[in-house]
Structure formats: C-alpha cells, structure tokens
Amino acid sequence: KAYDELKDLFKGFEDFLIVVFTRIDELEEARLDLDGQLKAAPPKVGKIIQDAGGRYLGIKNKTGSSERRQEGNKLRVEVYKLMNKNGGKHYSNKLLKKITDKVDKDASTRQVSTDVIRKEVAEEKNPSLLEKIKIILSEYVFKNICTIL
Structure with a gap:
C-alpha cells in the first residue's frame, strides 16, 4: 500500500x-x-x-x-x-519542486544551508515551514482527488 x-x-x-x-x-x-x-x-x-x-x-x-x-x-x-x-537527469515533479523551492527560500532568508532546514523539518523544529509544506501537500491532494472524481 x-x-x-x-x-x-x-x-x-x-x-x-x-x-x-x-x-x-x-x-x-x-x-x-x-x-x-x-x-x-x-x-x-x-x-x-x-x-x-x-x-x-x-x-x-x-x-x-x-x-x-x-x-x-x-x-x-x-x-x-x-x-x-535517464540522460543525467534526476527525479523531479511539481510537488517536489514546490517543496524544494520553499526549503531553498527559507534557507536563503535565514542565510543557512538547505541541510539545516531539511534537518529542522525532519525533526519538526520549523513549524512555519512545516505549515507551508502541509498547505502545498493539501492543495496537491485536493487537486488530485478532484481529478479522480
């Protein structure tokens, strides 16, 4: 599953x-x-x-x-x-790109590495970014459910 x-x-x-x-x-x-x-x-x-x-x-x-x-x-x-x-290409999709862009933006704003931000997200120590990611995910899920229906 x-x-x-x-x-x-x-x-x-x-x-x-x-x-x-x-x-x-x-x-x-x-x-x-x-x-x-x-x-x-x-x-x-x-x-x-x-x-x-x-x-x-x-x-x-x-x-x-x-x-x-x-x-x-x-x-x-x-x-x-x-x-x-795969011609040197790595995996990417719109959802992953949106989330990555949010992580990159947060890292740039705070002037820290993206690794720091990813660790904070993984450890749930960045509630603001987590909320943004949840919004992106919920929009994605809603859009796909509407497509299925």
Whole structure:
C-alpha cells in the first residue's frame, strides 16, 4: 500500500528507482540467494522490481572495510547506469519542486544551508515551514482527488 501511495504522490519516480535489499550476508549464511528469494516473494515485490525496470541489487551488512567498498561500488555502478539511462537527469515533479523551492527560500532568508532546514523539518523544529509544506501537500491532494472524481 505504501508503494502505491508513493507512486500516486511522486508520479514517474519508478524511472529513477533502484530497489536495494540489505542483509544479503544473512541469506548467504543460510545458503540462500536473492534471486531465489525473489522468485518465492509475494507478487507485489516482483511488481515493484518490474516497475523499477528490473533494477535491484543486494548489499551485505556485515563486511570488512574492503568488502564494504566493493558493496558501495556495486551500488555506485547501478546509480551511474541509471543516470546514464535517464540522460543525467534526476527525479523531479511539481510537488517536489514546490517543496524544494520553499526549503531553498527559507534557507536563503535565514542565510543557512538547505541541510539545516531539511534537518529542522525532519525533526519538526520549523513549524512555519512545516505549515507551508502541509498547505502545498493539501492543495496537491485536493487537486488530485478532484481529478479522480
């Protein structure tokens, strides 16, 4: 259900999606492999991977530093392939752009980095900006509900 809500909220994000499974080392310890587990997974998991253009990979959690670098490189390779496929473009939609613009404006007004503002929003320490974001979201939801009706 959460995935469907994300799809509705962020239309087209699947073109920029890589599904990452963690704890692959635990599968290996149990003499299982990711592909085999995915074949036995609920159809919804397969649908998400299909929507992502078949892009998925497994990452081990319990690794030494050299293997951790290899795991990081594996992910980087997939990200670069995806960036190449999308012509170097990153995901964006009108909703995300409006929210990002509000964050940027707040950061500029207060002369702080956007990271500071994002952290405040995440920790709910910026009620003024949170209220603006809620208004943007409610307008977006209302508009889309009206479109559906």
